[in-house]
C-alpha cells in the first residue's frame with residue numbers, strides 16, 4: 066500500500082523500520098511516539114489505544130496510533146510483558162536546525178531481556194538474558210543482566226547431540242526473561258527438548274555466525290579491552306566464549322550506547338554449588354509458594370530481611386546456589402555470628418543501609434548514558450552514607466562485614482565520597498527527571514551558566530519593574546504586563562483607557578474589553594531573556610552530561626561497592642532472621658552426618674494457627690540410619706518433617722543459621738525431591754508420568770553425597786504397582802553404588818516397613834498420634850518404629866466428609882480388614898538378588914475375599930472323575946482355606 070508515492074516522512078519511517086523488522090517502532094514526532102502500519106495495528110490492540118489512520122481520505126489509508134512520549138515507559142512495559150520488542154527512534158537533531166526532514170535514529174531496542182529503565186524492572190529480581198551455545202564437545206551458557214552489569218558463564222560436557230539436562234536446568238533456574246539461541250537450533254530435531262523447555266520464555270534466534278567462538282572471542286576482548294580472555298579464566302572454554310560473545314553482540318546491537326559497565330565475565334562450575342533443580346526449587350517452595358505462586362509462604366519470604374534492592378537480589382542467589390565449599394559456608398556463618406554478637410552495630414547498619422539506593426542499577430544506567438538527574442542525586446545520597454557505614458564496620462573481623470575482601474582500590478570509599486561531592490556541587494537538589502527543561506545545575510558551578518541565570522532572573526524582575534514604571538508614567542490604572550506564546554510579553558490596557566496610551570506603544574491585538582501593545586524596548590529585553598533561557602537550558606544539559614560522564618568513568622568502583630553492600634545486606638538480613646526466629650548456627654561437619662536436634666520447618670512454624678509447632682530431631686548417617694521410612698496417618702506431619710530437613714540443610718549451606726536447637730550438617734552435593742505437589746496437567750503430562758520422571762531423575766543422578774526426599778511414590782497408579790515401585794526405589798537407593806544415599810521416605814505403604822529387617826541402613830519412624838473415641842489427636846512428634854494405621858477415615862471426617870460416607874467407608878474397611886490385602890507370592894517383596902532387577906507386578910491385590918463366582922469357577926474347573934481321594938481332600942482343604950481367609 067505504501068509502494069505508491071510516499072511522503073518524505075513515510076519514506077524515512079520505512080527505511081528505519083527496515084532495520085528492526087521484529088520490533089515495534091516508536092517513531093518520535095514532537096511530543097509523541099507514533100506507530101504505523103502493522104506495528105500500529107498490533108500495538109493499538111495490546112495497549113488498548115485508538116487506531117486511526119494517517120491519510121483518512123486516501124483509498125488506502127495508513128493505520129497509525131500514537132502516545133505521549135512522557136508516558137512511553139508505561140506502554141513499553143505493557144508491550145514487553147506481552148513478549149514484544151520495542152525500537153525507540155528519536156529525533157537526533159533540533160527541528161529548528163533541521164534542513165528539511167528532522168534526522169531520526171533508533172537509539173535503543175528494548176526487549177524482555179534488555180531493560181534498563183527502573184520502572185520496567187522488578188527491584189528484587191535480576192533481569193537475565195541467557196545465551197546457549199554448542200561446540201563440538203561442550204554446551205555453554207552465558208547470563209547477563211544489563212541493568213546491573215552482572216555477566217556469568219558456565220559450560221557442560223556433551224555426550225550426545227542434545228544440550229545436557231544439567232545445562233538446560235541451569236538455564237531454567239536463572240528464570241531468564243529472554244533466551245538467545247543460534248539459528249541452527251530452530252529446526253534441529255535434537256533441540257526440540259530445549260525449545261519446548263524454554264517455550265515460556267521469549268526465544269530470540271541469532272545468526273550462527275554470532276556464536277562462532279573466534280568471532281565471539283574478538284567481541285569479548287573488545288568489550289573488556291583485553292588481549293585475551295585468560296584473565297577471566299575462559300580462554301580455553303570455547304562453549305562459554307561462544308555463548309558470552311553472542312550475548313555481548315546482542316547487547317551492543319540493541320543498546321547502541323556505552324556498555325563498559327559490563328567490564329568482566331565470571332565463569333562458574335555447576336559443581337561449585339549444591340544442585341537444586343527447578344522442580345525441587347518449586348517443590349521446596351524456595352522462592353514462591355506452590356499454590357499461590359507468590360513469595361508469601363516461601364522460604365525467601367521468611368529469610369529476606371534485606372533493606373536494599375541489591376541485597377534483595379543477592380539473597381535469591383544465595384538460596385538458589387547454596388555452597389559446597391565448607392570454608393566459604395563457614396565464612397558466611399561467622400559473619401552472621403559476629404553481627405548477632407554486636408546488636409548495637411547491627412541496628413545502626415540496617416538504618417544506614419536503608420539509605421543506599423540500587424547502586425548496581427544506578428551505576429549501570431549512568432554508565433549507559435541513560436541516568437537522569439534524580440538518578441545522580443540517588444547515587445550521591447547513597448555514596449554519602451559510605452564513610453559512616455565503613456566507620457561502623459571497621460571493627461569487624463569477617464571480610465564480608467569489614468570490606469577487606471573487596472577487590473576495589475584501597476581508597477575506594479574516599480574516591481566514591483569525592484564523586485558524591487562532585488554530584489552534590491553540580492546537580493540541584495530539586496532537579497527534575499527531564500533533562501531538556503533546565504533547572505538541573507546548581508548556582509556557582511559554572512560562571513557561564515551563572516551569567517545566563519542572572520539574565521533570565523533579572524529579565525523577569527525587569528518585567529515586573531517595567532509594569533510598575535509604565536503604570537506610573539502613563540497613569541493608566543488598568544495597565545498590566547502579560548505573556549502568551551504568540552506575542553511573548555505585551556502590555557494590556559482596558560478598552561476604556563486604551564486611547565490614552567503613549568505614541569511609542571505598538572498596537573498588537575484588540576479584544577472585546579482590552580487592547581494589547583508592545584514596545585521596542587520591551588521586545589529587546591525579551592529577546593535577551595529568551596535567548597538566555599534557551600542557551601541556559603542547553604548549557605545545563607551539556608554540563609549535566611559532562612558530570613554524568615565523569616561519574617560513568619567510576620562505574621567499576623560503584624559496581625564493586627554495590628557487590629559488597631549487597632553481601633553485607635544479605636548477612637545483616639540473615640542475622641536479623643536468625644535472632645527473630647531463634648535459629649541456631651549450624652556446625653559444618655566432615656563425618657557425613659546430618660544431625661538436627663529439635664528442628665522446625667521455617668515456613669510452617671510461622672503459618673500454623675491454633676497449634677504450637679512441635680520440633681523434631683533427626684539423624685542421618687552413612688552407617689546406621691541412612692534411609693528413614695516415615696509412616697503415619699494422613700495430616701500427621703510427614704511431608705513437613707521431610708521438607709524441614711531439606712530446608713535446614715539448604716539453609717546451612719547457603720550460610721544461614723537454621724531453625725533448630727542445634728544442627729550439624731555435612732555438605733550435600735544435591736537435594737532431590739519427589740513430593741507430588743506439582744500438578745503438571747497444564748503441561749500435558751500425567752501425574753504418574755511426572756512422578757516417574759522425577760523418580761528416574763533421582764535414581765539416575767543421586768550420589769552418596771546427595772539428600773533425597775521422597776514424599777510418597779507410586780500414588781498415581783494401582784496400589785500394587787505403586788507399592789512395588791516404592792519398595793524397589795527404596796532398596797535401590799539403599800544399595801546405590803554400594804554406599805547408599807541419605808533418604809527420607811514418607812509412605813502409606815506399610816508393607817515397606819519390612820525393609821528395616823532386610824536392609825541394614827533403613828530405619829522405620831512414624832509420626833505419633835493419639836486415638837480416643839474413634840477420634841485422633843496429632844502429636845506431631847517423630848518417633849522410632851513404623852505404624853500400619855493410616856486413620857484416613859478419621860482424617861476424612863475431620864475434613865468434613867458426610868457421616869453417611871464415613872459410616873459406609875468404615876464398614877468397607879472392616880470387611881477389607883477381615884480379608885486383608887496380601888500381595889500374591891509372585892510379588893511379595895523379596896531381598897533383591899544381584900542382577901534381578903525385575904519383579905512380577907502383574908498381580909493386583911483384591912480388596913475382599915473370594916466371591917461366589919470365584920468358588921463356582923474353581924468347582925467348574927475340577928474334573929472329579931480324574932481326582933484321587935487325596936486330590937479331592939486337598940481340593941476341599943483349599944476351598945475351606947479360601948473361604949476362611
Ligand SMILES: Nc1ncnc2c1ncn2[C@@H]1O[C@H](COP(=O)(O)OP(=O)(O)OP(=O)(O)O)[C@@H](O)[C@H]1O
Pocket residue numbers: 669673676677678679680681697698699700701702703704705706845
Ligand atoms: N511438627 C509440627 N508441629 C505442628 N504442626 C505441624 C507439624 N507438622 C505438621 N504440622 C501441621 O500439619 C499439617 C499437615 O502436615 P503434613 O502435610 O506434613 O502431613 P502429612 O503427614 O504429610 O499428610 P499426608 O499424608 O496427608 O500428605 C501441616 O500443614 C501443619 O499445619
